[in-house]
Amino acid sequence: MPERRHINLPSRRHNLPFSDAVLVGDTLYLSGRIGVDPETLTAPADLDQEITLLLDGVRDVLAEAGMTMDDLVYVQIYCPDLSLFDRFNQRYRTYFTKELAARAFLGSGKLLLNGRFEVQGIAVRR
Numbered sequence: 001m002p003e004r005r006h007i008n009l010p011s012r013r014h015n016l017p018f019s020d021a022v023l024v025g026d027t028l029y030l031s032g033r034i035g036v037d038p039e040t041l042t043a044p045a046d047l048d049q050e051i052t053l054l055l056d057g058v059r060d061v062l063a064e065a066g067m068t069m070d071d072l073v074y075v076q077i078y079c080p081d082l083s084l085f086d087r088f089n090q091r092y093r094t095y096f097t098k099e100l101a102a103r104a105f106l107g108s109g110k111l112l113l114n115g116r117f118e119v120q121g122i123a124v125r126r
Helices: 045-066 081-096
Strands: 002-008 021-024 028-035 072-079 104-106 118-124
Touching: 021 045, 028 045, 045 081, 045 118, 072 081, 081 104
Parallel strands: 072 104
Antiparallel strands: 002 021, 021 028, 028 118, 072 118
């Protein structure tokens, strides 16, 4: 049975009933993340700032597990407003240095904390 390790960022300020990620062997399962200001726990009014907070958070969870964005193999993005697809992609591309992960960009209902995006994914250590 592969070893299982629960990953939580040291900066985590909530005690919600989930881990930021779970590492099983060389596979990391990332919980859904929303791009919120860590001080206020609300999504910023500025869209680009929200996307940056979100993707920085994903990157930081991966780093805590000894991985990078390039280790992502599958990503799901939930968004209540599909017209934001292109804006999200402009920033998203800049976080990878190699191939992009397989991905789904899904329309959704309202997200927690008024987020405009929620990302979850799976990474496999290279």
